[in-house]
Amino acid sequence: MTGSEAVFRQAALKSQLIGKQDLEEAVRVLRAGDSGQANTTVEIPDEKLAYQLVKMGLVNRWQAEQLKLGRTRFHLKDYQIIDSIGQGGMGQVFKAEHSMMGRVVAIKVLPKSRSTDDAIANFQREIRTLANLDHPNLVRAYDAGLDGNVHFLVTEFVPGTDLRHLVRQGGGMHEQDAATLVRDVARGLGHAHQCGLVHRDVKPGNIMVTPEGMVKVLDLGLAGFLQEELDLHGSAANDSKKGRIVGTADYLAPEVIEGNPATAASDIYGLGCTLYYAVTRKVPFPGGNSVQKCHRHLSERPMDPRRFRQDISDEFLGILSDMMAKDPLQRIQTAEEVVERFAPWSGSRLSGAVESHAASGSHSQFARVPPPGKDEMPSDSRIFPEMEPPLSGSGSLRDTDQPTGGSQMTAPLPPPRKARRSQKLGGLLQAIAGWIGAMSEIQFYSLIGGLSLLVVILLILLFSF
Numbered sequence: 422m423t424g425s426e427a428v429f430r431q432a433a434l435k436s437q438l439i440g441k442q443d444l445e446e447a448v449r450v451l452r453a454g455d456s457g458q459a460n461t462t463v464e465i466p467d468e469k470l471a472y473q474l475v476k477m478g479l480v481n482r483w484q485a486e487q488l489k490l491g492r493t494r495f496h497l498k499d500y501q502i503i504d505s506i507g508q509g510g511m512g513q514v515f516k517a518e519h520s521m522m523g524r525v526v527a528i529k530v531l532p533k534s535r536s537t538d539d540a541i542a543n544f545q546r547e548i549r550t551l552a553n554l555d556h557p558n559l560v561r562a563y564d565a566g567l568d569g570n571v572h573f574l575v576t577e578f579v580p581g582t583d584l585r586h587l588v589r590q591g592g593g594m595h596e597q598d599a600a601t602l603v604r605d606v607a608r609g610l611g612h613a614h615q616c617g618l619v620h621r622d623v624k625p626g627n628i629m630v631t632p633e634g635m636v637k638v639l640d641l642g643l644a645g646f647l648q649e650e651l652d653l654h655g656s657a658a659n660d661s662k663k664g665r666i667v668g669t670a671d672y673l674a675p676e677v678i679e680g681n682p683a684t685a686a687s688d689i690y691g692l693g694c695t696l697y698y699a700v701t702r703k704v705p706f707p708g709g710n711s712v713q714k715c716h717r718h719l720s721e722r723p724m725d726p727r728r729f730r731q732d733i734s735d736e737f738l739g740i741l742s743d744m745m746a747k748d749p750l751q752r753i754q755t756a757e758e759v760v761e762r763f764a765p766w767s768g769s770r771l772s773g774a775v776e777s778h779a780a781s782g783s784h785s786q787f788a789r790v791p792p793p794g795k796d797e798m799p800s801d802s803r804i805f806p807e808m809e810p811p812l813s814g815s816g817s818l819r820d821t822d823q824p825t826g827g828s829q830m831t832a833p834l835p836p837p838r839k840a841r842r843s844q845k846l847g848g849l850l851q852a853i854a855g856w857i858g859a860m861s862e863i864q865f866y867s868l869i870g871g872l873s874l875l876v877v878i879l880l881i882l883l884f885s886f
């Protein structure tokens with residue numbers, strides 16, 4: 422037996438997936454080959470043994486690959502890990518099966534590096550609220566546990582694709598689908614808000630679309646685990662704004678960046694940024710690092726989405742703008758209002774095109790998960806990630822920062838409706854003041870005289886009736 426074979430076989434036994442007898446049986450079958458005569462001198466390569474174990478139904482392909490790498494941990498309490506689904510900044514997500522009940526679930530393993538006492542306390546508090554939530558647009562939480570020093574959360578497994586991958590593969594969504602999707606997310610968020618839970622990390626990677634067109638929000642209740650220190654000025658010393666911030670830079674509400682607690686309105690801002698991404702395939706403030714993005718959330722308006730797709734209507738743009746208002750008081754305040762405002766667009770379900778993209782991008786049963794790209798490296802993808810990989814050609818993220826084309830194309834997103842209303846009123850008063858200022862003295866006194874005469878006539882008429 423060679424060294425690497427020893428590693429594979431030891432890993433197989435240690436994993437508790439395969440018993441000694443099963444392993445011996447697999448080796449015996451392979452040695453016997455077609456002749457049926459066992460030849461004990463034949464070396465069995467890992468590849469063949471792994472294939473035989475899969476054939477015998479003892480492990481699946483993904484587990485066999487892991488064993489070849491010498492990995493041995495496939496159990497978390499009562500759950501057997503059967504596949505890797507994804508890797509975010511705050512740990513890994515696995516597909517797993519309950520050993521007794523056979524129920525297939527998703528398990529999020531929370532990173533040890535973040536498992537501080539505070540984070541665990543936050544998580545445990547929110548998890549209790551989460552356990553009581555039951556809404557078709559929220560991923561259902563089943564269980565939370567601790568195995569050794571590994572904290573994990575067990576949720577419903579959702580087949581399909583997350584919005585980030587859906588948009589990357591299928592391109593920006595049409596108004597109708599985007600409105601339907603945001604309406605469904607808002608329904609789920611509305612339920613969570615009513616139960617006192619703010620998501621704090623609403624973003625495309627946390628929204629799943631199933632092949633049947635169902636929309637489900639992921640990672641609710643996890644934000645407390647993710648608190649990170651943000652140094653807005655790039656210097657840890659003498660920084661008054663340094664605070665504990667939760668969320669992902671591309672979708673962070675200005676008030677949260679300023680150090681205020683996240684509210685339902687902060688989730689609406691995150692959902693607005695998510696909607697911006699869903700229709701344009703661009704984050705609102707592309708390029709730059711996380712700190713620069715945060716500054717831009719505070720002070721800049723994002724590029725008019727019609728720069729990237731011209732078929733967006735004024736009304737749709739108005740709602741998007743109201744969701745992304747920088748001042749939380751000028752923003753759409755509740756998830757219910759989002760549902761209401763999108764009602765004229767949203768269909769009863771997503772279009773067939775979106776559903777088939779969701780189905781084609783679904784996690785193949787034992788797919789090997791490709792390593793995260795440079796832009797999705799776990800170390801940075803959680804706290805303040807460069808979420809989006811540079812797109813090739815004229816649509817590159819860098820280009821989006823350098824507007825070209827006509828005035829409508831380069832204009833920023835229009836201001837929110839409430840701001841527009843006060844802007845209009847301010848403009849009217851300004852115009853009147855300017856008009857009065859431009860009058861000569863005679864014109865001014867004639868105007869006052871005329872107005873007084875009008876008032877006197879009106880009073881006489883009033884009293885004579």
Ligand SMILES: Nc1ncnc2c1ncn2[C@@H]1O[C@H](COP(=O)(O)OP(=O)(O)OP(=O)(O)O)[C@@H](O)[C@H]1O
Pocket residue numbers: 506507508509510511512513514527560576577578579580582583626627629639640669802803
């Ligand atoms: N319950 C689930 N069912 C199916 N797939 C899931 C589930 N939870 C997560 N996923 C998949 O795993 C991916 C990674 O999730 P994860 O939350 O670890 O990363 P993320 O959302 O990209 O980043 P972050 O760590 O910042 O939340 C998701 O984008 C989604 O595709």
Ligand SMILES: [Mg+2]
Pocket residue numbers: 509626627639640
């Ligand atoms: Mg997530």
